[in-house]
Amino acid sequence: MEEDVKILIINPNSDEEMTQAIQKGADGYTRGDFDAVCVSTPGGPKYIETYEDMALAAPGMMELVRRHEKEYDAFIIACHCDPNIELLKEITKKPVVGIGESSMKLASMLGHRFSVVSIGTHSIPNKEAVIRKYHLEGYLASVRASDDSGCGYNEAAMLTEIARKAVDEDMAEVIVLGCAGMAGLDKDMQDELGVPVIDGVVSALMIAGGLVRHGLSTSKVRRYSPEY
Amino acid sequence: MEEDVKILIINPNSDEEMTQAIQKGADGYTRGDFDAVCVSTPGGPKYIETYEDMALAAPGMMELVRRHEKEYDAFIIACHCDPNIELLKEITKKPVVGIGESSMKLASMLGHRFSVVSIGTHSIPNKEAVIRKYHLEGYLASVRASDDSGCGYNEAAMLTEIARKAVDEDMAEVIVLGCAGMAGLDKDMQDELGVPVIDGVVSALMIAGGLVRHGLSTSKVRRYSPEY
Amino acid sequence: MEEDVKILIINPNSDEEMTQAIQKGADGYTRGDFDAVCVSTPGGPKYIETYEDMALAAPGMMELVRRHEKEYDAFIIACHCDPNIELLKEITKKPVVGIGESSMKLASMLGHRFSVVSIGTHSIPNKEAVIRKYHLEGYLASVRASDDSGCGYNEAAMLTEIARKAVDEDMAEVIVLGCAGMAGLDKDMQDELGVPVIDGVVSALMIAGGLVRHGLSTSKVRRYSPEY
Amino acid sequence: MEEDVKILIINPNSDEEMTQAIQKGADGYTRGDFDAVCVSTPGGPKYIETYEDMALAAPGMMELVRRHEKEYDAFIIACHCDPNIELLKEITKKPVVGIGESSMKLASMLGHRFSVVSIGTHSIPNKEAVIRKYHLEGYLASVRASDDSGCGYNEAAMLTEIARKAVDEDMAEVIVLGCAGMAGLDKDMQDELGVPVIDGVVSALMIAGGLVRHGLSTSKVRRYSPEY
Amino acid sequence: MEEDVKILIINPNSDEEMTQAIQKGADGYTRGDFDAVCVSTPGGPKYIETYEDMALAAPGMMELVRRHEKEYDAFIIACHCDPNIELLKEITKKPVVGIGESSMKLASMLGHRFSVVSIGTHSIPNKEAVIRKYHLEGYLASVRASDDSGCGYNEAAMLTEIARKAVDEDMAEVIVLGCAGMAGLDKDMQDELGVPVIDGVVSALMIAGGLVRHGLSTSKVRRYSPEY
Amino acid sequence: MEEDVKILIINPNSDEEMTQAIQKGADGYTRGDFDAVCVSTPGGPKYIETYEDMALAAPGMMELVRRHEKEYDAFIIACHCDPNIELLKEITKKPVVGIGESSMKLASMLGHRFSVVSIGTHSIPNKEAVIRKYHLEGYLASVRASDDSGCGYNEAAMLTEIARKAVDEDMAEVIVLGCAGMAGLDKDMQDELGVPVIDGVVSALMIAGGLVRHGLSTSKVRRYSPEY
DSSP states (O other): OGGGOEEEEEESSOOHHHHHHHHHHHHHHHTTSSEEEEEEOTTOOSSOOSHHHHHHHHHHHHHHHHHHTTTOSEEEEOSTTOTTHHHHHHHOSSOEEEHHHHHHHHHTTTSSOEEEEEESTTHHHHHHHHHHHTTOGGGEEEEEEESSOSOOSSOHHHHHHHHHHHHHHSOOSEEEEOSGGGTTOHHHHHHHHSSOEEOHHHHHHHHHHHHHHHTOOOOOSSTTOSOO | OGGGOEEEEEESSOOHHHHHHHHHHHHHHHTTSSEEEEEEOTTOOSSOOSHHHHHHHHHHHHHHHHHHTTTOSEEEEOSTTOTTHHHHHHHOSSOEEEHHHHHHHHHTTTSSOEEEEEESTTHHHHHHHHHHHTTOGGGEEEEEEESSOSOOSSOHHHHHHHHHHHHHHSOOSEEEEOSGGGTTOHHHHHHHHSSOEEOHHHHHHHHHHHHHHHTOOOOOSSTTOSOO | OGGGOEEEEEESSOOHHHHHHHHHHHHHHHTTSSEEEEEEOTTOOSSOOSHHHHHHHHHHHHHHHHHHTTTOSEEEEOSTTOTTHHHHHHHOSSOEEEHHHHHHHHHTTTSSOEEEEEESTTHHHHHHHHHHHTTOGGGEEEEEEESSOSOOSSOHHHHHHHHHHHHHHSOOSEEEEOSGGGTTOHHHHHHHHSSOEEOHHHHHHHHHHHHHHHTOOOOOSSTTOSOO | OGGGOEEEEEESSOOHHHHHHHHHHHHHHHTTSSEEEEEEOTTOOSSOOSHHHHHHHHHHHHHHHHHHTTTOSEEEEOSTTOTTHHHHHHHOSSOEEEHHHHHHHHHTTTSSOEEEEEESTTHHHHHHHHHHHTTOGGGEEEEEEESSOSOOSSOHHHHHHHHHHHHHHSOOSEEEEOSGGGTTOHHHHHHHHSSOEEOHHHHHHHHHHHHHHHTOOOOOSSTTOSOO | OGGGOEEEEEESSOOHHHHHHHHHHHHHHHTTSSEEEEEEOTTOOSSOOSHHHHHHHHHHHHHHHHHTTTTOSEEEEOSTTOTTHHHHHHHOSSOEEEHHHHHHHHHTTTSSOEEEEEESTTHHHHHHHHHHHTTOGGGEEEEEEESSOSOOSSOHHHHHHHHHHHHHHSOOSEEEEOOGGGTTOHHHHHHHHSSOEEOHHHHHHHHHHHHHHHTOOOOOSSTTOSOO | OGGGOEEEEEESSOOHHHHHHHHHHHHHHHTTSSEEEEEEOTTOOSSOOSHHHHHHHHHHHHHHHHHHTTTOSEEEEOSTTOTTHHHHHHHOSSOEEEHHHHHHHHHTTTSSOEEEEEESTTHHHHHHHHHHHTTOGGGEEEEEEESSOSOOSSOHHHHHHHHHHHHHHSOOSEEEEOSGGGTTOHHHHHHHHSSOEEOHHHHHHHHHHHHHHHTOOOOOSSTTOSOO
16 A cells, blocks of 8 residues: 655755665665655755755755655655754645654654764754754753764764763663764664664654655644745 | 564553454554554453553553563554553563654644643643653643543544634644544544644554564663663 | 944845834934944845745845945844844854844843734744743743734734733733834833833844944854854 | 551562661651551562562552551652552542652752662663652752662662762762662761761651641542542 | 750741741641741841842841751741742751742642642742742642732631632642741631642641751752851 | 943942952943943942852842932842842842843853853852753853852963863853953953853843843833832
8 A cells, every 4th residue: 555655855965975875774664665765955055064054955945845745745854953844844735754853752752861973063052952942852861973074974883882872871772863874874783782773764754654644744723834 | 565564552441342443543544554453451440540540451461562572563552641651661672652652742743732632621630741751741732621531432523622722722733632542533623623633543553663664662771671 | 432333134024114114123222323234135035924934035144144244243133033043143253143032031131921922823833932942931921912914013002902911911021022023112012011012123232232342252163153 | 646647658569678677767767756667568579670560569559558548647658769659649548658759859958959879770760750750850960870780778888989979070969868778878878978868768757747747638639539 | 755846937027916827827737746936037027028028037037047046956937938048048057948848849749730829919920930949830730819919817718719710720739828827727728629738837847847857957068058 | 322321230249359350341341431330239248159148238239229229220230140139120120130140141142052160169059040040051051160269350261271171071152251250351261262251240231231221121010019
């Protein structure tokens, strides 16, 4: 039945390499049972790091949603800071799922506290602001980041080490991968760490798939209504 | 692929009629794509209303999980107060999903605030305590309850009226059905109200199905470890 | 001395009538002692009501800040939802003051709780989200809105009536005007209500003027640094 | 006058040695002025460490309360995680006091923040959940635990060392003993540490004794009413 | 044994009639088993209503504590806003118990939420500030006040009516008397309302008596140390 | 125009040396454009460190406000713990601005989190209590204090070192000087640290000047009304 479900995964940046990594991670979850297609954002920045990057991604993200609204059943924002999520929830009646929101709310169901592993200390306050937006401060053990910037996605060893400190020193019981580009690292890290490691794209596919299957979507009654 | 997923839905009470209603609701979601079997709890109380009811359900719920641990891939607690959820998360390595936790966290992704509709004013403080346990106070519009007690499941009109007050007067944007026995009412209520209405069993199936599919489960590192 | 201070007030929308109303309100505060110039946002939407409106305003607001960065000492965002405030704080080293943030934090210094008066019930959840972003929930009496939408700025009587209910029924001790277009209504409302009524543009001018005078601005150490 | 007051202290486990330690601690407080009798829970687990231990203790605890309801004026739960406290508050009209709740709320009256000293890092998240349940997060300096598990009650030196770190490094001003079995250690630790050290059983006797004396007990109006 | 315990109840105002009402209420609790003496504050204001009243009471309260420090084992502040409680906790090593803090923390142990009944709407924000100071917002149903000011103490019928609204409309499960002068009204109100009604002086005597009995007092390690 | 604005800065202690340091710091901000006069408090303690110090300062502070109410347009409390701020807000209709409240609320507008640098670990809990009073916990990185007590005001190097740890280890993005006597240190520290450093007196002058200019003051509707 689910062969009919079609989900568009929006990589808010324009990095094709990351888009492919996300696609590969998604394929590992969908295994052909339903369609999940990852696309880069036209006109999007190279990476999503700053607030300006998020603003630059907005027009292309809107365009993608509007162009594909009929074709797809749900949209996923594949950047862990969920850029422009309120905007997309507003402009379409189809479900919109952020990988940040879905991964962290899922993490809150699997252990006492979670830690987010990230790249660059610059990202820590930004992630804290997002965590607060989702009312998840009480579930947070820590945001831990490497010192280097640039969303890297082949740095499993370093992330595992950071995550281990979160588990041992910050009392984290669940690890959340804080970048869409870390797709595919979850299984190995989970095996090494012995705690659940949550990939954002996978968690978003779970939620989006379920919403589509049952005909649920964003409430249009006030906050996310496009008409005032 | 998902034909292999097998989920046991535990109705913590011993009311066969409610078990059947839950089964029917679950079937509406699974549509034969994966197995979800609802069973009553041996030795469970007629209904889950009081803390004593929850305590009386515990031995039977533990027995069900232990007897069926190899056979099933995940367990769902089909009572909106999620009785004994910490206990079940602790005693099995398989995922345990409460319909209260999953429905309300899902609701928090679909609108600014949600209201829970429930039966009997007695249930309001108990639900507030559960909502606080899940750190969801900031997403709550209200808990609204009819005056009559007894978990009723054919009272669509009354619940719709209560829900409408929540939407209009309490600024709720999403409605959460506050009893497993309300299974099957969501679609009609959603049509009438014009806002998402979330059924607990359906939301738990979404989460449990996704967790099984990706090999995620409760962290065993400290809080939910059975070994001290 | 302050004749040298130059502040650019950015009206995020393109409505010249509102820009003039804001300018007039600003002039009432600056009284020629320092420069405060209000401009409409090139390419901005007619009004700022939806998240899309905020996104549409972003490019023009960035352009204004970058074009005028040398010329002006501080920037004010003259829309009570402070659209794109993190973005502007990031892209310039000059102070950026939102009328929402400054008016509500000022209100928190003048009484036990404040209420925001606004236009359209649609705006209530959006304002609640902003209030939470600024950690001001504990100071909030209520957000009260008229039923009609469209940011109106000659509706003193209606706003006074709404504000009176906030004071009498919600225990508000201070009123915050929830729209830049309400500039100039504060004095009359204050006289009628007998409680402080705070205009956003005025409060932003107070803060921005002080910051410039003492050489203070946004921290560039992590969250609002443009360089990752 | 108080010779008539009779309090039953329920040790939720079946360890007679701990029951005797609790009795001894209680005697040190009552000094014959009123009756406080500690009993082990029939069918209770050896220790209360896991959620399963708490569930296993429930039937015996209910039985004790029901069997002795006429005979005793109040019931104390003598385990610092207050197992089944909502259940006991519900099934009897007599006061029910948990040593966790009473010790930590008392601690909040004696200093800026308190720390709980405990056995085994496994207990830390569980205690944090209890502290949150009692709305005491804002008063918490830390939960500090030894690495070894097993509720030990002759380990004064180790606990004193842990507590000293809480005072010096976590800014605790009051220490709460996190296990009923630590009864009797408070005075020596207090002398060594120079800050108040609170024993759970003693604090529960204070509260329970006062409630009985003045005829106060649990509200039966909704949450803790056994009738729905 | 307790005949040796001596507690000084400080009425922060100079109203002898209220001092006698408090003494009578205290006698009803102590019943000769221990000494509890209520005194008016020399130089204190007629009533404690404003912040100035609290400041005016401070010198006399300090004088009482210092003059009687050797003679008494504990001090109670018999005004529900606990005026100068940090000050008194700082200047003496003996326990200091406020009737506001003790009554509301006790109330939090007896039901899901409590309401405070008070005199005059002016008192509502002041009480809210105190409730927040004690981290009790999450336990609060409401502060309800009559419209008339002046701390009245023979207005049982009016207070009962206010309290009933708190129970019925605000979901309060416990009532806290919000003025020391209401001493003696608790029992009749409790009988009429069917929920626990807590008198501040009685609750403070419970706590103070217990602290003295067990040799506990304010931590002197930092916040309440008189030496910097 | 502003030559007419007259602000009285109340140093709650009687230390003339500190009064002069504050005056000098104020002059650096006002630069002759408006009047800001700092006076010591008659009968005030040598320093404000303890709660007793705050109580001892109250009569003199009230006297200053009442004696100068007609002469001055606003009052500033120049001690970072804002002693007796509710009292002063109540007794005058003119604006009252605390340097603690204004500096920390201003800090919250300039970065993700702020740290307060202070003197003596004793001050940490007291400052935490004030920060909570102002609902600023969510903006706090840390309160960092030197070990020595005594409000020192020529200890720039030590404070800079403490502040640097706050920035590097606690993720502070803004530094708040935690003592009025630190006036004048902000600029040098800011240059060394590379983050905004906020002086309390300067921030209070910004706010007070703006309030006077626009005719805003404390709400007199309930909490700060002197008449009950």
